[in-house]
Amino acid sequence: MQFHKILFSFIISTFALNSFAQNSIVVSGNVKDSTEVISGASILLKGTKTGTLTNASGYFELTDINPGSYTIIVSYLGYIAQSKQILVKENQKLSIDFFLKKDLHQLGNVDVFGKTKSQELKESGFSVNTIDTRKLANTTADLNQILNRSTGVKIREQGGLGSDFKFSLNGLSGKQVRFFLDGIPMENFGGSLSLNNIPVNLAERIDIYKGVVPVELGADALGGAVNIITDQHTKKFLDASYSYGSFNTSRAALNSRFTDQKTGIIFNVSGFHNYSDNDYMMRNNPKYDAPIKVNENNQVVERDARRFHDAYRSTMGQFDAGLTNKSWADQITLGLVYSSLYKEIQTGASQNKVFGGVNNRENFLMPSIKYKKTDFLLKGLTMNTTASVSINKSQVTDTANNIYGWGGKGREDLIAGELNGVKSIFHYRNNAASIRTNFNYIIDANQSINLNYAFNHFGRTGREELGKVQSNTFDIPNTIAKNIIGLAYQVNLLDDRLLTSVFTKYYAFSSFVRDAVYYSAENSWVKNDTRSSKDYFGYGMATRFKFTPHAGVKVSYEHAYRLQESEELFGNGIDVSSNIDLRPEQSDNINAGLYYDQIFNKHHFAIEASYFFRNAKDFIYFIPTGGIYSYYDNIGKAKINGVEAEVRYSYNQLLEASVNASYQTAKNNQQYEPGTTIPDQTFGDRIPNQPWLYGNANVGIGKNDLFQKGTRIQFNWSTQYVHWFYLNWESRGSKESKNKIPQQLVHNAALSYSFNKGKYNISAECMNLTDELTYDNFRLQKPGRSFFMKLRYFIK
Template sequence: MFRLKILLSFILSIPILVVNAQQNASISGFVTDSAGAITGASALLKGSKIGVTTNSEGYFQIKNVRPGSYTLLISYIGFKGISRNINVKEGQQLKLDFMLQSNLNDLEVIDIKGRTATTELKQSGFTVNAIDLKAFQNSSADLNMVLNRSTGVKVREAGGMGSDFNFTLNGLSGRQVRFFIDGIPMESFGNSFGLNNIPVNLAERIEVYKGVVPVELGADALGGAVNIITNQSAPKFLDASISYGSFNTVRAAVSGKYTDQKTGLYVNANAYHNYSDNNYLMRSNPKYDAAIKVVENGELVERDVRRFHSAYRSTAGQIGVGVTNKKWADRLELTVLYADTYKEIQTGATQDKVIGEVTNNERFFMPTIKYKKTNFLTRGLTATFFASTSIQRSHVPDTGNYVYTWSGKGRPEPISGELYGIKSIYHYRNTANLARANFSYEIDDNNSFNLNYNYSHFARRATEDLGIVKNNTFEEPNTIGKHVAGIAYQNNLLDKRLITSVFAKFYALNALVRNAVYFSQNQTYLRSDSKTSNNYFGYGAATRYRITNDFGIKASYEHAYRLQEGEELFGNGIDVTSNIALKPENSDNINVGGFYHFMLTEQHLFGLEASYFFRNAKDFIYFIPSGGVYSMYNNLAGAKINGVELEARYTYTNLLNFSVNGTYQNAVSRQRYEPNTSTPDATYGDRIPNQPWFYANANLEIGINDVWAKGNRLQLSLSSQFVNWFYLNWESRGSIESKNKIPTQLSHNAALSYSVAQGRYSIAVEVNNFTNELLYDNFRLQKPGRSAFMKLRYFIK
């Protein structure tokens, strides 16, 4: 940490000595279209050779401009160019923003001759999916649905809207993958702002980093990270939509921004409302040992039933007020977020257990402040700061006296609560504080540094109304503090054909566990307050070599850590005990891949991306179910994971777009002995259970422009997904007949959309799982069958 401070001081101090000597002016600004930043746009002073291109944020800066009058030309293939006469004064730092309009006559060659932000990211040294969400703006999908179609990603949902989900990325899943919104950790945003809630209209693109994560995200991620990029660049727009469909499902979303160009003041707002009864048909499936039986006329009969007590609602709103393009700030913004969630819990780990009364009500409030400044203190240094504090309150009553069946009726039985065998009314209060600082220093066009620091503090407290629970470990707050710092150096060689980034990360954890339950040497449970504090170091590198403009290879490596979470250390206060001896997970992650794009003609574009990945993960954190009084989390020796993924794309002008991707992964246990014994573990070398190991997707889009009128577009979208069967439990335990499987899945979706007036108005109809397949992401937890939705959207810029 001391060395990081020295390096930062060095970066800041030396250029400051010469900044006052710079008398020449500079011209800078952002180039955007209606959807956000444009990467690779040209900014040129007419009649000279002075010019630059925009970076991934659409930002450009022309340095050392002599005083005088100029014509500034802004251009990008596929868009109408802009020319502006400017007068530059001595020492002036002139800032100008530009929004380009689409040039329909040039659209057919955009993907061939220009590189968008998503293309540039895919062709970086990191193994990353960059998903442009423009193609999904007219669908009623949430972000989980979009991610589930991308290479290397599998999202497993327990049911319909709002259900629990598990996110798997190249064989690592759950908390091993971190999630961000504009680089800010989503763990601070509450459950209402989860991937299964956020509509596609609120985001511009999604970045999925696999195994190796850049330091600017500040993540303790073991398996990778997902970063959602919202529309921040467009100065004025309004996007409103509403959809309605099966199971009384409603999705409404609105986002907008207004900027006063004279003062730089702006207001932006995002809001959405999701609701569903989730009363889809549960089909009895004896073949899968998932028969549904109900009592009718005193007899137990098998039949299909509608789900009940499964409703879900989430409502969220965010409003921000800020200022842009000032001498002291490129952007300063104050934002307030409020969210409210209601969820009816219906099943346990499988659909065999039916829950009829338990609910979870959550309210979330978070104010934030954001600041960004280019040429911060000195030229070439960009600083961004973020800080937030949040309060999340949850109310979970579990006071049932009845045992429920799929008939929807309860029968009186001597039970105490439905979840834990004890009646309770819990009120949880989670508080989180987050601070982030990032400094990016561009020495010259080929050398740059990035320094990032991320601090988070989490506290959990709970009260219980009934007083039956005698051992509430959350009567006093349990706390976790995390520090993640990183520094990276990037070098470009051979006219930027070779890009290399090396980085190092520092992790620190401080936790206080109140009344920690532990098993003593005399075989009794004891309690005491416990503290834990540890530091760890990670490191890595990423490189890309572009052999030709369209063909390149890349490789990346990281020794990564994932620090412990609150529930893993604290327990849940009821039947999951704390484990202060729990160690963080760590892994050595390697990616090797390449990309190739080629044209048969200017109308036919082909793309191919392939990669190999290897993960050597140690100290896996896993859950040990109760064999007596308490369950707990513990460390597993680890696993080795290797696999390949492939994506192929074909585009014919703006008429047809087809892509197919597939992922194969082999994750095997490396635990030689049973925990804390010298007994050989029979599962050593087995494939890790309850995890998909082969899955594939296919997507087809056919669109026709100027249907019935100029500027209108009719588009048909088809998608299919295949998931091979996989075991629920270890292969070496039990006979072939007794081994439970999650069956092979093949599902198909279709959507038809029509937009008019260059996309200002649109209507879309879509059908998910139109063949009405029986789908199971998890063992004996049936997903919805066929469902249909209609969406109306209005967009103006």
């Protein structure tokens, strides 16, 4: 309550100060091109010293103007300058908008120096990394591989292409971090649209918010959020690529747009297809208790073996059609996404459990609508809304008759299914609906209010085709509904030196759960239906202060919640039971950092360092019971703090280099065993099975017009380091018995050549150049050295 009083007083005081300072004559407006606002455009009254720049929303405001006639000039590099005559009178408030056209000649002949969207985000109050993926378009990387090179991010994959992975950000991981595609939540997209499927060509930029998430994303994120931004600005382009490499891995991608300038009609077509046998060699490693055991002539021997049941295929197609630059809509589009997935399951939780017949298939369909309008109903109000519904059907088949090992199919041991001792074919249907509406109102050049509403509904039904499993709790839909409302106020003071945003979030959660309570000989499985409804409040702030135009300090704080997910609440209908008493996770997140960014002639230096702290409780943990069913429960508390830093340097278009490192300490803060007064033996221990020291180094050297005009040759080298870490708690067992994941140092190299001004591109890559034996998870080996080639065609 005290926080809300302080917040209210701050907002009222700021309004009063700004109102008192306003002059009697005000000239304001917006600057944009045909599709988007222009940030950083220059506004000048000809013959005077009165001028300003447009803010991030394309808005400007001029004050301290005497009555009279003026010429107002608007200019921005890469656009044709525009001027208008205005006549202002005493106490007049004049509103005037400008629509600039791109200067194609200027764009083709000069290098543009200025603040990119990435730089603007870095200078906001939020702790955020931004990755410009356009520089990586000629590589074979997916978004997971790109993100894994960013400061504070660690992605742990269980194997090769399409394998399950765990995303960690500043010590919080998994579902505690939320993912978005152009602001649309990805939590209900299914496995075929995950980060390790999406090729780099389909993204223009990736924003990584750490700890504190802005209200416009509408996220119930505990530890941060990742927003993948696609190209929404280029009016006509075609980007097509194909790559092939080790383990019979092929990846094709297409991204295109056509816009008719006269009618405003727009078409977007994109898609990808990925396939891999994933038949890489599993190397025997008894030193770290990760042997490969093969049955040969009725004897178990330890030797290398090749994976044989790990093929993976995923396909996605997306089509959007709509209109732009209309009086009633800046942009409106109708879209349709279809994707499918086939995945063979090779191992269980470790490589000691080998499967040979289990597989998963998925089909996903999502229609959507997007609408955006500036000056919606009143001047300065921008509305941006997205709505979608989706259906995801999956099938898990487990009908093997034999036990499998690394030597292949067993000869004598007969079984009925590999997962649970019974043959099964489970069919699941997930229905989801999502609405996100954002209103941003510009009060004046220094103040704005943002209101965001997000609604998500998820329902899951399932059936077992063979009739062998009687405990199915998905015979009727289990459902979850989330409503999240966020309100933020942003103020810019001291001539853009102090930027502050304060916000509050309201979370409403409701669910319907069918719970398998117990089994009796008379009644078979007894089921109980439960409905629940809860709400929660979060709040926070983010501020940035500039010491100079190139250096500043940022501080942010949020009391955040992460609401329960479907499997955590419902179970999975096979071997994970429901828990209707599960509570959401919550955390107090603090970030503090410094940044410096400066250009000296053709030299560009950038340094960023930050400290983070997370005080999290009600952690949702998976509890294996040893019986038929396991479940999720709230048992965890943790305190996480750490530091991270990144240094970047570039020279002209010849050299780029960066190095980053992250160190964190995540300790168990659970003093007593759950529900008891028995001390927890691991209280104060570092949380196991979690990297705590890791870093990346990247170097790129390129040269334009080396062989002929319009060409570029580029060489990139990247190195990733992960320090060793324990698998189990430090307080349990002797040092000799503590399994650990070894230290790893992996090098990757890529060489690309572009000609005809980037129209044609060819590249070659080597991943894990030194053939390092790598693990992200204990006893789940990743691929060794691999080679890939990529062809890319790009026009606009």
